[in-house]
Amino acid sequence: MSGETLDLERLRAKGPVVLDVWATWCKPCLAAVPEMDTLWRTYRERGLTVIGVSEDGSRNRSKVLPFATRVGISYPIVLDADESLQRRFQVRALPTSVLIGRDGRIVSFTQGYRSGETAALEAAMKSLLDEAPNTGVRNNAPDSSGSHP
DSSP states (O other), X not given: OOSOOOOHHHHHHHSOEEEEXXXXXXXXXXXXXXXXXXXXXXXXXXXXXXXXXXXXXXGGHHHHHHHHHHHTOOSOEEEOTTOHHHHHTTOOSSSEEEEEOTTSOEEEEEESOOTTTHHHHHHHHHHHHTBOTTTOOBSSOOOTTSSOO
């Protein structure tokens, strides 16, 4: 929304990326978005990137930033004006969260919102954050000898 271009590959090099797909008119998004913001604030220093993806379209662009301010979104937001991201990730319901690992694989894909689901996403995030960059080896896991790497 600021005019900056975000490169998913570059963001993944820092750590896992969550695409948080929502719309201003989506009532379940009102509950889900603040939880996502809490996760981002908690794990951003460890390398997590969260990108809010608004599906409001270019006609409703003026509603996106006031919505973000009202619900307390502090992570970057992009507008999927041509719905290309929605098609690429086969988003069929809002909100949708897509957790992408450093290697580009989709680790978690959640459509819709139910209270408590954020815990499963958080567990998957933590698992990815505990892996050493680009190796798939966990930083805090003991090796077979019982010592840490």
